[in-house]
Amino acid sequence: MAFGSIVRIEVADLKAQIDSLRDEKNDKTMAQIATEHGPLKNIRRPPSIKLRRTLKGHFGKVYAMHWAGDSESLLSASQDGKLIVWNAKSNVKTHAISLRSSWVMTCAFEQTKGNLVACGGLDNICSIYNIASSEPGNSAGPTQELSAHDGYLSCCRFIDEKHLLTSSGDSTCIQWDIENGEVVNTFADHNGDVMSLSISPTNPHIFVSGSVDATGRIWDIRSGKNVQTHFGHDADINSVDFFPDGNAFGTGSDDSSCRLFDMRCYGEVNKFATPEIQCGITSVSFSRSGRLMFGGYDDFNVHAWDTLSAGEHAFHLPSTPHDNRVSCLGVNPKGDALCTGSWDTYLKIWA
Numbered sequence: 001m002a003f004g005s006i007v008r009i010e011v012a013d014l015k016a017q018i019d020s021l022r023d024e025k026n027d028k029t030m031a032q033i034a035t036e037h038g039p040l041k042n043i044r045r046p047p048s049i050k051l052r053r054t055l056k057g058h059f060g061k062v063y064a065m066h067w068a069g070d071s072e073s074l075l076s077a078s079q080d081g082k083l084i085v086w087n088a089k090s091n092v093k094t095h096a097i098s099l100r101s102s103w104v105m106t107c108a109f110e111q112t113k114g115n116l117v118a119c120g121g122l123d124n125i126c127s128i129y130n131i132a133s134s135e136p137g138n139s140a141g142p143t144q145e146l147s148a149h150d151g152y153l154s155c156c157r158f159i160d161e162k163h164l165l166t167s168s169g170d171s172t173c174i175q176w177d178i179e180n181g182e183v184v185n186t187f188a189d190h191n192g193d194v195m196s197l198s199i200s201p202t203n204p205h206i207f208v209s210g211s212v213d214a215t216g217r218i219w220d221i222r223s224g225k226n227v228q229t230h231f232g233h234d235a236d237i238n239s240v241d242f243f244p245d246g247n248a249f250g251t252g253s254d255d256s257s258c259r260l261f262d263m264r265c266y267g268e269v270n271k272f273a274t275p276e277i278q279c280g281i282t283s284v285s286f287s288r289s290g291r292l293m294f295g296g297y298d299d300f301n302v303h304a305w306d307t308l309s310a311g312e313h314a315f316h317l318p319s320t321p322h323d324n325r326v327s328c329l330g331v332n333p334k335g336d337a338l339c340t341g342s343w344d345t346y347l348k349i350w351a
Helices: 003-025 030-034
Strands: 051-055 062-067 073-078 082-087 092-098 104-109 116-121 125-130 144-147 153-158 163-168 173-177 182-187 194-199 206-211 216-220 225-230 237-242 248-253 258-262 267-272 281-286 292-297 302-306 313-316 326-331 338-342 347-350
Touching: 062 338, 073 104, 073 116, 082 116, 116 153, 125 153, 125 163, 163 194, 206 237, 216 248, 248 281, 248 292, 258 292, 292 326
Parallel strands: 062 104, 062 326, 104 153, 153 194, 194 237, 237 281, 281 326
Antiparallel strands: 051 347, 062 073, 073 082, 082 092, 104 116, 116 125, 125 144, 153 163, 163 173, 173 182, 194 206, 206 216, 216 225, 237 248, 248 258, 258 267, 281 292, 292 302, 302 313, 326 338, 338 347
């Protein structure tokens, strides 16, 4: 027998042993573990969450939004070719940036000082804008354009003021030096378009990516390597978000389910789906405590799931929150507001 065949057999046997050990250890549900130290506090039903603001200003489908670190400002990107910075508290547009390409798919706010914003899409370029150097209300050109991807930009997130991560339809993620406009590292283990990424809230050297290859992968920026690969979904993963403690991450997929994966046990610890929901999830985000996982759905709805239950549905936003596909959502850093964006051209603030 050829050496290569022997190695493949040994690898397959080792994988089978690992799967068997995982199944053996997976002897309790999340709900059983969560109640071992006493009963959990019930989630209020019906929830007290209400619509507080409707942000009107876009004239095309809203594709992406991202909160600033101050929990009051947020950024939105739309097919109308505009990038708008909002004060969500006062319902005022503070900056409107005209983009060279209207086919924008992602946007990001730098979290520490809030001076930089970024966006990208079908132009394959990540454009950086300094909103601190432009007068409120005025449009300014990009201070930097990052070009190396061979496919559309699906997601971008700032590591800090000098470094940025992007994910792309070319199956890679790239770490950038913003000042020099140079590629620092390329992460290329996915087997399909990378749709989303999220940086660990407790360790900026770690990030997770989700792909149409139905895997969620954990990466270490320092080594440039894929350190964990998580399986479980049956279709494209459209969105990923780190759990607030940095030990787990959530995913939303076209298989109509949201899932919770824990890095410590290297596996799926919860699944959120019901037979009544038969559409894809576009975006996911956790409450500040991590008790709730929010998902934006293709059927115009937003559902919240109890992460400490056996996959139980907690509630959904009142009536139908939008009149078209919910394309993006996010909980602000303070945890006191949820923003949803939709193809109906509106962003809505819930609290």
